[in-house]
Structures are given as structure tokens and as C-alpha cells.
Amino acid sequence: GENVEQHPSTLSVQEGDSAVIKCTYSDSASNYFPWYKQELGKGPQLIIDIRSNVGEKKDQRIAVTLNKTAKHFSLHITETQPEDSAVYFCAASTGNQGGKLIFGQGTELSVKP
Amino acid sequence: DSGVTQTPKHLITATGQRVTLRCSPRSGDLSVYWYQQSLDQGLQFLIQYYNGEERAKGNILERFSAQQFPDLHSELNLSSLELGDSALYFCASSVSREGSPLHFGNGTRLTVT
Numbered sequence: 001g002e003n004v005e006q007h008p009s010t011l012s013v014q015e016g017d018s019a020v021i022k023c024t025y026s027d028s029a030s031n032y033f034p035w036y037k038q039e040l041g042k043g044p045q046l047i048i049d050i051r052s053n054v055g056e057k058k059d060q061r062i063a064v065t066l067n068k069t070a071k072h073f074s075l076h077i078t079e080t081q082p083e084d085s086a087v088y089f090c091a092a093s094t095g096n097q098g099g100k101l102i103f104g105q106g107t108e109l110s111v112k113p
Numbered sequence: 114d115s116g117v118t119q120t121p122k123h124l125i126t127a128t129g130q131r132v133t134l135r136c137s138p139r140s141g142d143l144s145v146y147w148y149q150q151s152l153d154q155g156l157q158f159l160i161q162y163y164n165g166e167e168r169a170k171g172n173i174l175e176r177f178s179a180q181q182f183p184d185l186h187s188e189l190n191l192s193s194l195e196l197g198d199s200a201l202y203f204c205a206s207s208v209s210r211e212g213s214p215l216h217f218g219n220g221t222r223l224t225v226t
Binding site: 031032034036041042043044045046049089093099100101102103104105106 | 115117144146155156158161169171203205207209211212213214215216217218219220
């Protein structure tokens with residue numbers, strides 16, 4: 001079945017710097033790749049997603065890139081702020097398996113003022 | 114606020130007992146997913162229902178069962194509880210069977226003593 005690997009497990013940056021989180025997936029049939037932010041005591045919140053027919057997508061300070069050949073996708077956060085501190089999860093799904101998401105293990109991002 | 118409601122927020126029970134977790138999906142969403150989040154296993158997919166019918170199954174134990182009712186709310190039943198069942202249980206909903214974003218509730222924290 002699908003497996004998603006996420007790196008790094010922890011990431012510490014200074015406010016204003018950029019942060020990059022990387023994921024690889026195993027199932028070449030995967031076609032949907034969302035990213036979630038989870039704050040303490042809350043559920044995962046969808047922040048951006050990308051489908052396999054698109055190579056890059058941007059939403060203000062957040063961008064996601066997808067390399068289907070390498071089965072690799074990344075989250076880029078620019079001009080980080082302390083409120084960006086949270087755990088970030090990547091995920092992948094294949095359209096013919098009910099839309100279930102397989103998650104990476106998460107990255108704990110800490111943005112220091 | 115994702116619009117997905119989970120009750121109760123916290124549940125403390127003893128080994129061998131049975132509990133029921135409840136989820137109300139976002140208005141208009143037909144799919145409900147259940148996930149388990151533990152420190153060592155990350156976010157693990159348990160089961161998906163679409164419009165009242167089971168759509169996909171993950172690594173759900175035989176002691177666990179779920180259903181989706183005609184009003185689209187869902188319940189996850191956990192029986193013969195073990196210490197290792199202590200975890201956060203999340204419900205997510207989406208509009209369709211597959212290919213649409215999942216929106217998560219804030220979870221039920223289950224503690225088995």
C-alpha cells in the first residue's frame with residue numbers, strides 16, 4: 001500500500017526565514033497531495049493542496065511543489081512568523097480508493113522571534 | 114472552525130470497557146473518515162463511510178466498528194478496550210466519495226486506564 005515519508009521531523013527557524021518540508025510517496029497512482037497544520041489541542045487543518053496535473057501551487061506565503069517523476073512533493077513557507085509554529089503533515093491519496101489520506105509522520109516547526 | 118463536530122472531547126475509561134465516539138460532518142458532506150492519532154503511529158486511517166455505506170477500510174481492529182446513520186452523522190465504537198487504545202480519534206468529512214479535501218474535527222482524546 002501507499003507509504004509517505006516526511007522530513008525533517010523537527011525544524012527550527014528564525015522569524016522571517018523560509019521553511020521547507022519534504023515528502024516522498026510510494027504509490028505512483030497517487031494523485032492528490034494535501035498539507036495540514038495541526039496546533040496543540042486541535043485537529044489537522046488543511047492549508048494547501050495540489051493535484052497530480054499541477055507542478056506548483058501558491059497561496060500567499062505558502063507554496064507546494066510536486067515532482068511526479070521523483071514521487072516527491074514539498075511545502076515552502078516564506079517570511080515565517082511565530083504563529084506558523086505547529087506540526088505540519090503531508091498526505092497522499094489515490095482517487096480510486098475512497099479518498100482516504102495516507103499521512104507522513106509530521107514535522108514540528110518552531111519559529112523563533 | 115472546520116464545521117466537523119466531535120463529541121465527547123475527552124473520555125477516560127477502564128480496560129475492558131466499551132465507548133462510543135460521535136461525529137457530525139460538515140453540512141453537505143457525504144463522506145466521513147475516522148483516524149487514530151498516537152505518538153508512535155502518527156495519523157492512521159481506520160475507516161470511511163459514504164452516504165451510509167462503508168467505502169474503505171484501513172487498519173481497524175476487529176474490536177472497533179463504525180457506522181454512518183441516515184442523517185450522515187457517524188459513530189465509532191471501541192470495545193474490550195486496552196491500554197494501547199489510548200489515543201486521539203479524529204473524524205473528517207468531505208463532499209464526495211473521493212478526490213475532495215478532508216476537513217477534520219478537533220478529535221476525542223481517549224484515555225484507557
